[in-house]
Amino acid sequence: MTDQPCIAIDAMGGDEGLAVMLAGVASARRRLAAQYDGLNFLLVGDETAIRAGLESHPNLSAHSEIVHAPELVGPNEKPSQAIRRAKVTSMGVTIDLVKKARAHAAVSSGNTGALMAMAKLSLRTLPGIDRPALAAPLPTLGDNDVVMLDLGANTECDARNLVQFAVMGAAYARIIFELDRPRVALLNIGSEDQKGTDEIRAAATELRAATHLPLAFTGFVEGDKLARGNHDVIVCDGFAGNIALKTAEGTARFVGDLLKRAFTSSIRSKVGFLISRPATQLLRDHLDPNNHNGAIFLGLKGIVVKSHGSANELGVATAIANAVKLVRADLTRRIAEDLGLDHRPAPAPVAVIDTGVGV
Amino acid sequence: MTDQPCIAIDAMGGDEGLAVMLAGVASARRRLAAQYDGLNFLLVGDETAIRAGLESHPNLSAHSEIVHAPELVGPNEKPSQAIRRAKVTSMGVTIDLVKKARAHAAVSSGNTGALMAMAKLSLRTLPGIDRPALAAPLPTLGDNDVVMLDLGANTECDARNLVQFAVMGAAYARIIFELDRPRVALLNIGSEDQKGTDEIRAAATELRAATHLPLAFTGFVEGDKLARGNHDVIVCDGFAGNIALKTAEGTARFVGDLLKRAFTSSIRSKVGFLISRPATQLLRDHLDPNNHNGAIFLGLKGIVVKSHGSANELGVATAIANAVKLVRADLTRRIAEDLGLDHRPAPAPVAVIDTGVGV
Incomplete structure (x- = not known):
């Protein structure tokens, strides 16, 4: 513009x-x-x-x-x-x-x-x-990051909010990842149709029917598959989104701390770490939240x-x-x-x- | 017995x-x-x-x-x-x-x-x-694991359910960690009193008042601090618990996959990895879910x-x-x-x- x-x-x-x-x-x-x-x-x-x-x-x-x-x-x-x-x-x-x-x-x-x-x-x-949502791209194993929203702006959401988040998140993903039809999933505690809350199931029904929207609805995704690179947008209420985002941050730090302990536990492991350093530095850069900073209110x-x-x-x-x-x-x-x-x-x-x- | x-x-x-x-x-x-x-x-x-x-x-x-x-x-x-x-x-x-x-x-x-x-x-x-809860110990940086419940048995919970989970989780932690007064926190999206849902805030009020129980209520904990070792029991509804548990599992695997990529990205990093192997093997054992297996219905x-x-x-x-x-x-x-x-x-x-x- x-x-x-x-x-x-x-x-x-x-x-x-x-x-x-x-x-x-x-x-x-x-x-x-x-x-x-x-x-x-x-x-x-x-x-x-x-x-x-x-x-x-x-x-x-x-x-x-x-x-x-x-x-x-x-x-x-x-x-x-x-x-x-x-x-x-x-x-x-x-x-x-x-x-x-x-x-x-x-x-x-x-x-x-x-x-x-x-x-x-x-x-x-x-x-x-009805309500803006806080969205941010998170790192994945795939070709692009995944946009997740809401990350904490709205503690509780109804189906209508979730559908609006899906549309806004997809528009955002289309811009930052340069995709035509982003793959959009709803965060849930199982992949079967009957899983989750009434709000999530109702949003799924609505998104499944909304084939005119410039997005591909892929159903439910569980917390262990957020970073797999199989989705471009993940939609949830702000409570679940905040829990997932912070748990992911905390776990990455936790694994990093354990790695540090492991690599400094003996002379041998320290030597190995120093040799591998260029590779682990790349990993550190990939996970550094400062390289993924900038959530947006959509x-x-x-x-x-x-x-x-x-x-x-x-x-x-x-x-x-x-x-x-x-x-x-x-x-x-x-x-x-x-x-x-x-x-x-x-x-x-x-x-x-x-x-x-x-x- | x-x-x-x-x-x-x-x-x-x-x-x-x-x-x-x-x-x-x-x-x-x-x-x-x-x-x-x-x-x-x-x-x-x-x-x-x-x-x-x-x-x-x-x-x-x-x-x-x-x-x-x-x-x-x-x-x-x-x-x-x-x-x-x-x-x-x-x-x-x-x-x-x-x-x-x-x-x-x-x-x-x-x-x-x-x-x-x-x-x-x-x-x-x-x-x-009123309802049983699924509980499991998860690894931390502290002296003992942390018991988390509910992990998915009850999608939605009221304050009364959450208080009951706290009591049951504390009893469980007293046994498996051999503690007198386990530190119990409620999972939330912020540590301030006004954060979260009505149910969580009401449960906090009740737990703060329940000083006769054999547990020490420590307030709210956010998703990034689950594994720090500052709590012995973390209480939440089954939706949030399932999201947190699976996100932690998925993130640990994600970081592991990135590490694998990093360590196999060059001859140099492969050599470093082989030298450090005994240390990284210890880490792998520490994180292996098979070493933490066995959730229980409390x-x-x-x-x-x-x-x-x-x-x-x-x-x-x-x-x-x-x-x-x-x-x-x-x-x-x-x-x-x-x-x-x-x-x-x-x-x-x-x-x-x-x-x-x-x-």
Whole structure:
């Protein structure tokens, strides 16, 4: 849609602080500058702190503007509480820049629940979508990652929500994996028709009948087959999705810790490890969450990317690269199209940007 | 309770067939014979086939009896259908031997749903228990495994079910880990009080207040911290438990597959792998599900152990060793005590065993 994407960055969110956020933005700019000549950033947060931080990144300074916001959303702040302070927080102002079409997408490493609540309230959902869902690509043994949603935005979902998630997830997979008809499965505790909750079975019935949609419904998938590469999209409620995502993260770390123990248990195994290191380094890169960072809230009238709270410079850059890709692919319009709905024109590229306005 | 445990074995259940079941029983007997002089088995299934299979295990023959059952429960058979044929199936007859106090415990590698339904119908739940739960110990980085329940027997649960699971799981952990006050947590999608479903929050409130119980309630645990070794029991509904268990299994296999790829990607890495092999073999043993085999249905008036459908000889032997340990520790009585309930006297040891009765 535009070769001059403008991305609003919640510079104050995330556990790692402003310096890591700015390093990540600078890194993303270096990575993407050749491809997107006019790429620029709105850096939202405490103006003085950001200005000081930018001194280490002169190149970024030339392609960004600071938008002041005096307050922060705390990592454990309740969404209902954060919403009341939206207008003065870096997170709220970042989202508002998308709403006002001053930016094409927002990226935040802050409190997920607050981000979801603010984004929904400010940007609103696409017509026909009851609830946005948090989606992210996860690594597999196959040719592409698998998009999983919802990852925790909606604790409980009905069949209608799950079907909407399937359509949105498929639209997302079509863009990021460049597929015509993504294979979509519902997460369940068995592959037989009678397994699972009423909601899941009803969603399956509806998806089986919806042959007009640009997706191939493949039935139920169990937790042990998420990473096999047999599916492009896996749909579930936010409770199951969060449990599955975090259990996968925890188990990968657990196996890694056991490996470390094994490889350091004797001189012999240490030597073997050092020899194999280039290979295990590749594996580490493949599993590093920072290489898969950037969950997105699907179903909103605007692009909001959630970077992991503990993302490092690489992770922040990956999340921003995802945001730019989705802006470029016109994600919001394409989801609206797949839902068979009218859509609004995308915001025009932002050339001149005011700074320092409290919004 | 007895030094002469008698274990009923569903010899026909499981994906690996009769030969693997018999090899597993023979292996368990060899492993346990020194400790339990009078250990013996009731092998349930097709009499002719079992008799032929026993020719490879003369030692087992001397310590087992065959109980004929002409039919099988299929791996995908609906529980409601299997129940109607209970009396003629190897699974149903195996459970019935526990009900009739001819065996102290039943072990089956067959269809989980059918086993649960038959066990509940035949043995009944302990007074005060609404639903039995499937529990199993899983590996951690800590000093002991962690007991997780429910793993799939109950798709949806209310707060009362979850509290009962906590009490039963703690009683189980006290026995197998030899702990006084096991640390019990509820699986959730966040650690803050307001996270999760109404059911989980209500269960937390109740467990926090129940300081008279022989357990230490530690609040909510997220999926990425299951294997850290900070908890002894993790409680959830059967949907979340099944998703978490299978996702952990699948992720461990996924990381293993990636490691295999990494180690075979070059001559150099292959050499390193061969040198480190003794260490990685230890890791493999630690993660091998056959070393953790033997889920148990807690809350029944009798001990029923579910061996994994694809368990090998080692897996079947591990499940049987678990069953014997639980018989010896008088699990059913101890759970009933923890629930503050009356309990029935344990069945007397079986000295002489009839064979061939169709029950």
